[in-house]
Amino acid sequence: MHISKTLHCFGSGRRVGRRLRAQPQRYFSSDERGTSAIEFAFFASILSFAILNVADISIYLYKRMQVENATQMGAQAAWNACDPSQNQLPATTNCPSLTTAITNAIHSTSLSTAVSLQAGSPAEGYYCVNSSGQLQYVSSVSSKPADCTVAGVPSNMPGDYIIVTASYAYAPIFHGVSVAAAFPTPIVRTSMMRLNFQ
Secondary structure, three states: OHHHHHHHHHHHHHHHHHHHHHOHHHHHHOOOOOHHHHHHHHHHHHHHHHHHHHHHHHHHHHHHHHHHHHHHHHHHHHHHHOOHHHOOOOHHHHOOOHHHHHHHHHOOOOOHHHEEEOOOOOEEEEEEEOOOOOEEEEEEOOOOOOOEHHHOEOOOOOEEEEEEEEEEOOOOOOOOOOHHHHOOOOEEEEEEEEOOOO
């Protein structure tokens, strides 16, 4: 019985061999085994590329929002720390706790001390709303204008604004694969707030 099975298998193998020799192209073109695995490999590589890009772009956007939030908190900290009624304006010259308050505020986000103040920040100046409704720089804090004549609205008074600029050195997780590697780094955001409301 074992001999007959062996001969049967051998005979089948010989028949397949004869078919291959006679028409090899037809035999292989009709064989579709493994096609699904190849298609899945292509699909999986494209899907992986998309997932890695979505992850990196999402992280970049989240960190950019955090840097923006840090600058806003820094500007609010300046407003809170420097009291106009105590003659602490202009803040950059008369408010001793200004830099400490801003630094602590920008470090209070999830990025912590990875966010840093840009060189030259905080900055301060006098601004007026011009006739087009846009905020316009009119003077440094060393010389306060009497009104907003320079901006074309002499009936308005200039406002003392603090400008806080912070940066964060962003590096994508999947550097060689993600398009986020082309995004600008460091991430730099700026916020400004009026310190006087007279």
